[in-house]
Amino acid sequence: RGESADTEPIVWYGMMPHPYITEVSEGAAAAARDAGVAILKVVGQEWTQDNENANVKALSTKGHKAFSIFPGDPAGANGLFGQLVRNGQYVVAYGAEPNVPTPATFTVATDIHQAATDACEALVRMMGGKGRILNVLETVTDVNTKVRNDAIVAVAERHPDVQIVQTISDMSQVSVAKERIQSALAALGDGVDGIITTGYNPTLAAAAVLTEWHADPEHKRIRFIGIDTGPTVIEAIRNGSIDATVSQNPFGHGYISCTILARMVAGAEPREPYQFINAGHVIITKDNLDTYADEIRAITGRIIAEIDMKYLK
Amino acid sequence: MSKDGKEARALEKRTVITGRTIGLMTAALILFGAIALVSSTFLSSYTMFVLSRQIAFFTLIAMAQAVCLVVGGMNLSVGAIGSMCTVVLGLSLSNAGLDGWIAVPLTLLCGAIAGLANGMLIVKLRIDSFIVTLSMMFIFMGLRSGISGGQPYPVPTSFGIVGQRGFMGIPYVFMVMLAVLAVMSYMYRNTVFGRRMLATGGNADAARLSGINNNNMIIGANVLSGLLAALAAVLWTSELGSAAPETGDSWLIVTFAVAIIGGTGLKGGVISPYGIFMGGIIYTLIRHGLIEMKANPYYMNVYIGVLILLTIAIDRLRERYDER
Amino acid sequence: MSKDGKEARALEKRTVITGRTIGLMTAALILFGAIALVSSTFLSSYTMFVLSRQIAFFTLIAMAQAVCLVVGGMNLSVGAIGSMCTVVLGLSLSNAGLDGWIAVPLTLLCGAIAGLANGMLIVKLRIDSFIVTLSMMFIFMGLRSGISGGQPYPVPTSFGIVGQRGFMGIPYVFMVMLAVLAVMSYMYRNTVFGRRMLATGGNADAARLSGINNNNMIIGANVLSGLLAALAAVLWTSELGSAAPETGDSWLIVTFAVAIIGGTGLKGGVISPYGIFMGGIIYTLIRHGLIEMKANPYYMNVYIGVLILLTIAIDRLRERYDER
Amino acid sequence: MLELHNISKSFPGAKALDGVSVRFEPGEIHALVGENGAGKSTLLKIITGLYQPDSGEIFFNGKPLQFRSYRDSLQAGIDIVHQEIQVIPESTVAESIMINNLTAFGHGGIIVWKRLYAAARAYMNMVDLIIPPDTLVKSLSPAQKRLTQIARALAGQAKVILLDEPTGALTEHESGNLFRVLRGLREQGVTLVFVSHKFEEVFSLCDRATVLRDGRYIGTHPIAELTPGSLIAMMIGRVFTDPHLGKVNVNQERIVMSVDNVTSHGRIHEASFDLHEGEILGFYGLVGAGRSELARVLIGDLPMDAGRLLVNGKAATIRNIGDSLYRYRIGYVTENRKEEGLFLRDTVRTNISVAVWPSLRHWLTRYINHKAEDQVCHDTVRSLSIKTPGLNQTVDNLSGGNQQKISVGKWLAADCDILIIDEPTIGVDVGAKDQIHHLIRDLAQIKRKAVILISSDMPEIIKLANRILVFRGGRIAGEVQDVDNPKKGYPDISADIGKFLR
C-alpha cells in the first residue's frame, strides 16, 4: 500500500454540513493542534450510512491509519468499521454508540439514554411535577430515537401525574418539524403543558413555534426542553420564549476521539478491546447560559486527564 | 358579435375555476368538515392561522414547480434554490447587515438568476430539464452548504413580522400567496406570455411551427420558478425567525404532490393556479388531520401516501365520469 | 464510397454496444486514467475491490429505475421498495430465524409484489406512474418505519459472504451485477417481452394498435423494477452486515443520475444496459475522484453536479457531431 | 419573387436536395410535385428556415435571405402549412389561428379575447370551419385541425404561402372551398406553392408545376403544356400507365366476418354487413362519418355496446387488439401513422416486425430469431420499394410516403386474414400509391384475404373495391354494389355514392 509523506495519519469524518458536525470538527482541529498530528477532515453529503460508506471506503484506500467516524446507522456502521479494522486501521466512533459488539475500539458519545432521562426529569420539574407532555421525536430510521423514547416513557411512568399526551415523529427537516409541532399544538390546544424534543431539527422548530405561541398573551405557558444548541435556541432561552435545552459536548466528541487516535497512532494500546467514553452533557437554562460552555470544557478536560489511566496503556 | 363576447366570457370562466377545481374544492370541504366534526380545537383562530400559513407555503412552492411543468419540463432544483436563497438572505441580513428592503429583492434576484441558469442550460445545451435541474440541484445544494457550513443565520426580529403576524387572523403570508395566485391565474389566462408558455408545453413542435420561440418560454418559466422559490424562502425565513440553510430540503416531493393533486399535468400545457391552491389545502388538511387523529407516527407516511393516491384516484374517476 | 459503405453497414447491423456506449466508455477511461495518474493508491487491489462493488451497486439500482423509464414511466419508489425489502429480509433472517436460502427468495418476492402493486395501480387507475410511485414511496417508507421502528436487524455473519468477499479480487456483488446486465441486455434485444416493453415506451398508441397489451408491459416493467430493487437491497444488506431500514433513502437521485448518464431516455423506448454500467462507473469515479483530490467537502455536491452536467453535455455534443 | 439557387441538403443516408434552382412568381399558384422522398417538404422547410441548406442561396425580391429560424421567415412574409398536422391540444381554435399575432389583440401583452375571436372567426369562415372559436383544438377531427392550420397561414397575411399537401385529410367539399380561397389570394398577388400528390388538384388549381425527382430539379412548365401522363413521366423518369385492375373475384360462399347490429354508444348505430373471402369492401363517407370508429370497434379498441360479431361463422369476443390480431387474425392499418402507426424514434426493423415477433421465436429457445426477422423486413422493404438506407434507419428520418409504406407494410408482414386499411395512401406519391393499390388487390385476389378499405379518396375506393358502404353520422347509410363492374363508369358510381351522402 502506497503511503506518501503527505498522507494524514488520522481522518475525521462528518456526516454532512450541519451545526453539530461543525462543532465536532472544531474539536478535531483542536486535537490536531494540541497533539501535533495532521488530521484530514472530510464531510459527506447526506446523513445516511450509504453516503458515509461510499465516502469512507474511498478514503480507506488512501493509506490513512485511523478514523474518527459518526456511525450513521449503529448496526450498519459496524460493517464499515469491520472493513477498516480488517484493513489494519483504527476506528473510534463518536456521537452515537454503534451496536455492541463493534469492531470500533472506542465510542466517544453522550449517553443518550441518560441525557434524555435527565432532560425529561428537568421538564417534569419545570411543570411542577404534573401535566401532559408532547413528545417530539426526530427520525424514525434511527435507533437512538427508540432509546430516547424509552427513556422519556420511563420518566413519565415514574411520575403518576405526568402523562405523554401525544408522540409525533419523522421530521428530519426544520420545515417538517415546524409543521408537525404546530399541527399538534393546534390539535391539542390547551391540552399540553410541556414539550420535549430529542433532536436538533425539532428543537430549532419548537423554539420558533413556542416563541410565536408565547408572543400571544392569551396562550398559556408551555414548558419546553430540547436538545442541542444553536444561535436561535440560545436566543430563545435568553429572552424566555423557551426554557431549556441539553448540550451534548460536540466539541468533546471531536477532541477526545481524535486525541485518542493520535495516541494510538503513536503506539499506545487500548486497555480493553472496546470501551464507551461518556462525553457528558449539560442542561442549559437561563441561569447557566453564560457558563455552560465552561462546564462542558471541564468535562472534556477531566476525560483527557484520565486517558492514560482508564483507556490507554 | 355578442356571440363572440359570450364565448370570450365562457373561456375566462372555464379557465378560472374548472370542473376539476370544483371537484377539488368539494374534496377540500369534505376534509375540512370531517376534521371540524371530530376536533374541538380545529376551528380555533390559532389552528386556522397556523394552517393557512402552511397552505400558503405549500401552494407557493408547488407553483414554483407547476410553472416549469407547464412548459413541459420540471424543476428538481426548486428546493435547492430555496435553500441557496435562504443562505443569501441570511448573509445579507446578518453578515452584511443589510436592511430587509434591500436583502429581499437581492434574494429574489438570486432566485431569478438561479432559474435563468437552469433555463439557459436547458435550451443552450438542449438537455432535458430533468437532468439539468438534477445537476443544478447538486450544485445549488453544494453552494449553500459550502457558503453556510450548515449553520443557520439569525435574522432581526422585525424581519419576522410578515411571516409571523397577520391581519384580522389572516396571516400576511397567506395574503401574499393570494396575490401571487391572482397574478399567475391572470397571466396564464390573459397574457401573451402566459398563453405562449401553455402552447410550448402543449406541443413544442407545433408551437415552434407557429412561430413561438420555445426557448424563451422555457427560460421564462424557469426564471419564474426560481423567483417563486426565492419568495417562498424569504417567507419561510421570516416565519422561522432564522435563515436555516436546509430550508428547501423537504420541498421537492411536496411540490410535485401538491401541484399534481391540484391538477397540473405532468406532460405540460395545463395549469390551474386555483387548483394548486386547493391542492395545498388538501395536502395540509391530510397532514393535519393525521396528527389530529393521533395517527401512529411511525406509520404516518403510509396514511399520507394512501390519501394522496385516493384524492387523485377519486378526481380521475370523477373526470372519467364527467366525460360520459 | 467506402464511407457510405460503412454507414450502410452501421444502418444494417444490430449492435450490442452502441456509439453512445462507446462514447461513455471513453469518458470512463479518461476519468480512470486521470485518477490513476494523480493517485498512488488508486490501482491497489483494495481500491479496485471497493470501487467495483460500489459500481455494481449503483448499476443495479439504476437498472431498477431504467426498466421503468423504458416503458415511458418512472419509479420514484425504487428506494422505498429497497428499504421495505431490507426490513423483510431482516425480519426473516433475524426474527424468524430463516435460512438465507429461504429469506432471500422471500425478499425478492416482496420486491416483485411491491412492483406489481405499483404496476396494477398505474394501469387500473390509469394514473401517471409518477403520481402512483410517489404515493407508493410514502406508503413503503411508512411501512418500513412502522414495522422496524427504525431498528436495524442483525444478520448472521455467513450472510455477509456474497456482499463482502470476492473471487480473484472481483467482488461477488460485481459478478452478480454482470450476470444481471447480460440477462437484461439479452432480454431487450432478443425476447418478445423485452422488445414489446421498448415498443410500449416508444409509442404506446402504436404499440396498442400493433396488438401489444401495454398494461401487461407496464406491470411487467414494474415487477422487474421491484425485483431489481429487492436484489440490490439483499446485496446491500450482505455488504453492510446488517439489515438497515434506511437502506434506500439515498437511492432515488442516484438511480436517475446513473441511468441518464448511461443514456436511458426519459421519454421511454430506449435503454442500454451496458451504457448504464458505464454510467455507474462514471458516477463512482466522479465521487471517488473528488475524494482523491481532497476537494473541499462542503462544496462536494457542486463538483458532483458540474461533473454530471459536463458528462452529459459532452455526450450530447458528441451525438450532435456524429449526426453531421 | 422568390428565387432559389443551387440548394443542396443532405441527411444521414440520404441526399434530400441536390442543386435545386427554381423561381416562384407573385400571383401564381405553383405546384411542386414529385415522388415520395423527392425532397419537396425539405425544400419548403429550407425556404422557411426550419432547415439550413448545406449550400445554395435564396433571394426574396432580389435580396438574399438568410433565415436562421422560422420566425425570421414569418417576419419576411413567408409562411408554411406543414404536411404533418401539428397542434397545441389545450389551446383554443382562435388562439391557434392567431398565435403569431396574439400581441395585436391586446394592450401590453394582455389579450382581449373578444377581439381575438372576432378576428379568428373571419378566417374560420374563409376555410369553412364553422365551430365556436373557443373550441379546444384537442377535440377537433384531423380535417378540422388541418383547416385550423390553413386558417393560421391565411391570418398571417404572408406574401408567400407554402402549402405542403394541405388537402391530405380533407374531403372534396373542403378542398374545393380551400381552392376558392387560394384563387382569391392569387388575385391579390400572393405567391402560392402547392404540394400535392393529387393530379386533379394540380391541374385544376395550379398555373405552373415544378417537378423534383430524387432531390434533383427536373423542370418547370406551365400547367397548360402538361398532361397527367407527361407529368408522371417527369416524376418517375419513365412512362406510366394506370392498368385497369379488373373484376374482383369474391368467394360469396365464404363469409369471413359478419357484423350484426353493432352499436357503440355515441359513435356507431346498428351497423350490419358481411365480409367475404377475397373481397375488398370499401367504406366511404365524409370526415367524421364513423368509418374509423367502426373499425376500432371491430378490433376491440373501442367498446361494443350491442350487437354481434361473427368471425368465420363463430361468435367472436374481441377485448383488445391482441385478441383481434393473434386469435382472429384481424389487422388494422391506422389512418394516423405519426401518432398511432409508427415508432418514430425506433428503427425500420422494429416498425415492420413488431406485430410478428411471437411467430419469429426460435422453436426451442423462444427468443426472436434475428435472421427470420431481417428476412421479413427485407421482404417488406423490397415488395413496397421502401426507400431506406438500412433496417437500422430511424423511421423519423424517412419521407412521409415511405413512413406510410412502413405503416402498411407492418400489417402485410403480419399476414392477417382480415385487414382493415384506413386511408392507405395519404401523402403517398403516384408510383407508391399504385404499388400499394396492387398490394391491396393482390392481398384479396392472390392471397385470398378479406380487406376493408376506408378511404376518402373516391377514385381510389372505386378503383379497388367491389362493394362500397357509405357512412353518414355513425350509420351505414347505404351500399353501392357491383363497383368493380368494368361496364360501370366512374360518374355512375360516384353518383350512386352521392345519393347516400345526403
Ligand SMILES: Nc1ncnc2c1ncn2[C@@H]1O[C@H](COP(=O)(O)OP(=O)(O)OP(=O)(O)O)[C@@H](O)[C@H]1O
Ligand atoms: N430529418 C431528416 N433526417 C434524415 N433524412 C430526412 C429527414 N427529412 C427528410 N429526409 C430524407 O430526405 C428525403 C426527402 O424527404 P422529403 O420529406 O423532403 O420528401 P417529400 O418529397 O416531401 O416526400 P413525401 O411526398 O413523401 O412527403 C427523403 O429521402 C427523406 O428520407
Ligand SMILES: Nc1ncnc2c1ncn2[C@@H]1O[C@H](COP(=O)(O)OP(=O)(O)OP(=O)(O)O)[C@@H](O)[C@H]1O
Ligand atoms: N361532426 C363532427 N365534428 C367534429 N369532430 C367530429 C365530428 N364527427 C366526428 N368527429 C371526430 O372526428 C374523428 C374522426 O371520426 P371517424 O374516424 O369516426 O370518422 P371517419 O369517417 O373515419 O372520418 P375520417 O376521414 O376523419 O377518418 C373522431 O375523433 C370523431 O370524434
Ligand SMILES: [Mg+2]
Ligand atoms: Mg413531404
Ligand SMILES: [Mg+2]
Ligand atoms: Mg377515419
